[in-house]
Every structure is written in C-alpha cells, then in structure tokens.
C-alpha cells in the first residue's frame with residue numbers, strides 16, 4: 370500500500386469522567402463535577418472512526434492505559450483508596466483518549482534517515498497527563514516497531530513541556546512528498562499556562578533529523594491561549610497544501626505567513642477573520658479542532674463536531690466558504706459530545722501518522738468488522754456513567770480495570786496489560 374495518512378484514535382477509556390483537571394481548558398473547567406457517560410463516549414469515538422473509514426481513509430487505534438494508574442500512585446506513596454480525592458482523580462483520568470497529544474510525528478520524507486520519527490509527548494504541565502507517556506510509549510514501540518520504517522523516541526526531559534502533535538503542522542504537496550514542518554509553541558497565556566515550550570520542540574526537531582530549511586518555530590498568540598486555546602489545534606489545522614486558521618491564532622501572523630510562504634510556496638491559506646467568527650465562538654465550537662483530510666476522491670474534507678453546526682457564526686462561515694469554491698470542498702459532522710465536554714474535539718482524538726499502513730502492527734488498525742466487535746464489547750463492559758464524587762468506589766475501580774483487560778484480550782494486546 371502507498372504512503373498515506375493513517376489516523377490513530379484513542380479509544381475512550383472506561384474511566385472517562387469530568388473531574389475538571391485541566392486549568393485553561395474552558396470546557397473541562399465548565400463541566401467539572403458533571404456525570405460522564407464512558408460507554409456513550411467510547412461508542413461516539415468508534416463512530417467517528419467508522420466515518421473516517423467510510424471516507425476511504427485508513428484508520429488505527431490506541432488502547433487506554435491502566436486506570437487508576439497504580440504505579441504512579443505507588444511512586445507517590447499511596448494507592449487508589451488511600452489517595453486524597455484530587456490525587457485519585459489525577460490517577461483515574463481517561464485523558465490518553467486525546468491521541469493528538471500522544472506524540473509528535475515527522476513522516477519519512479522529511480527526515481535525514483528516511484524513516485518516520487515519533488517522539489512521545491511528556492505532557493508535564495498537567496499532573497493527570499504527566500503520567501500518560503510510559504503506556505503511550507509502550508504502544509508506539511509495539512505499533513511502529515519496524516525499525517526499517519520508524520524511529521520511536523522517549524520523552525523530551527520534563528524541564529520543557531511537550532504536548533505533541535496538537536501543536537505541530539505539516540505542509541506538503543502530497544503526503545508522500547517532502548514537507549515543511551511547523552512547530553507552534555506558547556510563551557504566555559495570561560492566567561493560563563502555555564503548555565508547549567519552544568525548547569521541547571527544538572529538541573524534537575533535532576531528534577527527528579529534520580532539515581532546518583524546512584522547519585519553522587512559531588509562537589502561538591497569547592490572546593488565543595488566554596481565550597482558552599490551550600493547544601494550537603484549537604485555532605488552526607493543516608493538511609497537505611492547506612492551512613485553515615483563525616486570524617488570531619499566531620502571535621506574529623504576518624511574519625509567520627511570510628516565512629511559511631517562502632518555505633512552502635504552494636501554500637493555500639484559508640483564514641477565518643475575527644469579525645466573522647470571534648475567538649470565543651471558534652473555541653466554543655471547536656471549528657478548527659477538525660480533521661482536515663484528503664479522501665481518495667481528492668475533495669478536501671473538514672470533519673467538525675456537532676457543536677460547530679450549532680454555532681450560527683461558524684456554520685454560516687462554513688456555508689459561505691463551501692459555496693465560494695474554497696480550498697475546503699466538503700464538511701462532515703461527527704458527534705463526539707462526551708469528549709468535547711472535556712475540551713477534546715475530532716482532531717484531539719487522533720494522532721495522524723503518514724506512513725504505509727502495511728508497515729504498522731495490524732492489531733492497531735481497524736476495519737468496520739473490528740469496530741462492530743469493539744462496539745459490542747464496549748456496550749457490555751464500559752461503565753454506563755461515572756459521578757466524579759464516586760471515583761474511589763472499589764466496585765467502579767474493579768469494573769474499569771476489568772473492562773480494559775477485556776479490550777486487550779479482544780485486540781490480542783495482552784502484552785500491554787501490565788504497563
């Protein structure tokens with residue numbers, strides 16, 4: 370099979386809950402304390418994967434890590450029942466579902482050794498995400514273990530925060546052509562943390578052996594972070610020649626566009642002006658946290674969440690763009706409301722890897738029949754609902770741990786059990 374885009378979606382784990390752990394992520398803060406629906410959440414994720422398959426795209430998955438993370442609690446001198454509620458919630462989060470934060474990926478045509486490079490993200494800024502990487506790394510090492518095609522790197526040292534592909538964009542004439550990679554970092558964000566540090570991305574670019582002439586470092590606008598865009602993929606998305614972004618996404622918009630246009634003359638820039646869609650509407654609707662994809666028929670498609678259709682300024686903008694024959698030719702809508710309520714849209718839920726699917730461990734790839742089987746399993750094993758006040762209940766913890774093992778068995782991934 371040729372080199373193509375493969376999206377690896379994180380299966381929503383059975384512990385999915387709304388504990389309000391992500392300061393600066395407005396949806397997560399707003400919904401703190403609500404009852405969550407892990408079964409519905411995971412099924413919504415599977416349906417999004419199915420929609421991608423039906424567009425003709427290759428699709429993969431990652432499995433949830435063990436939750437509660439007993440090893441992490443043990444290193445902190447405690448255990449699920451004994452831990453104080455805040456520590457316990459940090460050990461129970463299903464946040465690995467947002468696979469755009471799993472790693473940064475540089476496809477083979479961009480690197481000096483002709484292999485695709487992946488660096489697992491350290492996610493050190495948020496305690497509940499800081500302990501994701503060991504389990505993620507174990508999966509990456511399994512899924513992409515063919516060293517003729519892939520190089521998988523451990524995390525950048527935690528002195529510098531790295532949040533992975535959510536702040537990384539790649540431009541190329543076609544997926545299999547050499548690309549220009551853009552690394553977006555934050556400096557300030559008003560009251561909120563800038564989670565991606567420049568030093569971390571500079572290290573990633575060195576580790577991935579990228580060509581300096583085709584590598585750009587760009588500052589995310591402080592205004593965007595302060596407005597709730599805790600990752601760049603909340604205000605911008607790229608695919609092949611197209612950059613789709615909000616006017617206020619970058620600190621020095623003009624300077625960035627000049628540099629990008631020089632490095633990548635084929636750029637097609639689609640900007641949403643602030644006076645047509647405010648930053649607030651863009652962030653609330655997750656217009657830009659969309660998957661921008663090229664299906665086999667060549668019609669660039671934007672996969673947006675239902676919330677984008679429900680936000681009049683956003684939906685009107687999209688209709689105008691489509692009728693004007695713009696770079697985006699089609700819009701598809703998916704329901705990922707359970708994830709959205711924690712600030713994770715369609716793009717957050719996937720790690721995009723440009724590679725030949727035949728070089729990936731097939732246990733991490735899906736077709737519709739596999740999705741059907743997983744839906745049946747999740748429908749039985751995933752908790753129906755979780756009230757964050759009940760996270761310490763032994764019966765719930767047992768159900769969550771059992772559900773994950775059932776999934777690993779079904780996928781023949783038992784070797785990940787103890788990680």
Ligand code: SUG
Nearest residue numbers: 388389390391394397469535600717
């Ligand atoms: O890191 N939410 C995630 C959402 C990640 C979205 N990813 C991208 N933009 N690519 C985060 O803020 C909420 C968890 C909680 O509150 O329990 C959370 O972690």
